Amino acid sequence: MRVFTVLAVAAALTGCAALPGDGPAAINITSQDIESEQSVADYTVIKIDSSNIETIKRYRPLAFANQFRGVGNGGSSTLLGVGDTLSVGIWEASPDGLFSDKDGGASTIPAVIDESGSIFIPYAGRIRAAGLSVEGLRQSIQQKLVGKAVEPQVLVTLNQKLSSTAVVVGDVGKPGVYPLPVRNTRLLDLVATAGGARQATFETVVTLKRGNRSGTTRLEHLIDYPENNVVISPNDNILLSHRPRTFSAFGAVKANQLVPFRTKSVTLAEALATVGGLNDNKADATGVFLFRFEDSDLVRSVRPEVASKIAAHTQVPAVYRLNMRDPSGFFLARHFEMRDKDILFVSNHPTAEFGKFLQIIAPLISNYAVVSSVTD
Structure with missing residues (x-):
């Protein structure tokens, strides 16, 4: 009779989540209360299936x-500013002009717009340049040279726009x-x-x-x-x-670890394979979860029923769930891409919790058997 008492107490402890574990069970993450009331859990659960995988794949993150x-x-502004460097070329109709050389070519004058916004051109003096376009400055210089140079023609070239x-x-x-x-x-x-x-x-x-x-x-x-x-x-x-990308793996997988990305893209299927796949003795294949901060625009697309509770152009906590017991889950995992700092979690199967329970009560049963044997 005492054995059954011990079993009853231990079972009660199991039901109260008193057993050690490496994370929540699938039922804790996807309970009806949490899924229906986002304000209760502060995250949104998204089941990965054939109806939304294409939406998730095609989403363009434009945050x-x-x-x-x-x-x-x-x-950059099209107007000139302080610090811009220029080249000013001046041609004249006569070889005897102020800016003419013996070959009849043009004189090229380098100029920098100073802190007052002006440049200096010989015989024209200081000319305001800041706030003018290149063409506006050209006309201003040419006008200043009328009556001083012989039929002047001016070309202004912008070298560097350091403003x-x-x-x-x-x-x-x-x-x-x-x-x-x-x-x-x-x-x-x-x-x-x-x-x-x-x-x-x-x-x-x-x-x-x-x-x-x-x-x-x-x-x-x-x-x-x-x-x-x-x-x-x-x-x-x-x-x-x-900044190399990584993802973390926890729960009922064969290796709980931080995993670096080795290639440009890593799918959920490849991520599971990297950590050795699901632990056959512990994993609940229906409870494969991925935690990330997701763009609200995508969440609103795949969960329209909670769209009114999520502000646009923000990041919201999202939990993706994949059922690997369904064969289609393997195909879906091939199309779901991992991102930097994703958290992959596989929940324990209920029978794994029962196994822990047996390990805890085994010494109690053994001690009771010894005491009973001595008493008898």
Whole structure:
């Protein structure tokens, strides 16, 4: 009778989650209360199935582009500014003119717009240049030379637009301050001008700081998602950092560990294989979970019933669930791509908890048997 008492007490402890474990059971993560009330658990559970895998695959992460939408003037100004370097060519109709040489060619005068916004041209004096276009400055110089030079013709060439610059530092080939040409310069253009990344693109992140705004994305996302390749504005600061990607594996897998990405892309199937697959003695094949902070726009697409509770253009905690007991789960795992800092967790099967329970009560039963034998 005492044996049954011991068993009853131990079973009660098991039901109260008193047994040790390496994480929540599948039923704890996907209970009806938590799935229906996001405010209770502060995360959203998304079941990976054939109805949403294509949406998840095709999603374009544009959080980086959204950070700078409407911020900045969208490129370098077409007007001249302090620090710009120029070349001013002057031709005259007569070989005896002020700027003519013996071969009848033009005189080329280098000029830099000084801190007062002006340049100096012989016989024309100081001429206001800052705030003018190249053509506007050309006309101004030519007008100043009328009556002094013989039918002057002027050509102004912009050499370097040092009044509009951006800084590129970090893991690039040639860090430094780079002038922005009059045409729109995009982020990837400037990274290429600075010599490109020293490390693999999928292991490099780029951070753009513009005023009070800052955004970070993988360098490869500038190519994969062209919307993220934003136009650079004057005074932007760009930092490239080598940041290898990793994911963590916990629970009923054969190796709980931190795993680095070895290739550009790693699928969920490959991630499970890397850690040795599911533990046959413990794993609940219906409870394979992946934890990550997901773009709210994607969560709203695959879980429209909770869309009203999630603000747009934010990051929200999401838990993806995959049923590997269903053969289709293996195909779905092939199409689901891992991301940096993902957490992979496989829950224990209920029978594994029962096995722990037996290990705990085995000494009690054995001691009771010895005591009973001595008593008898």
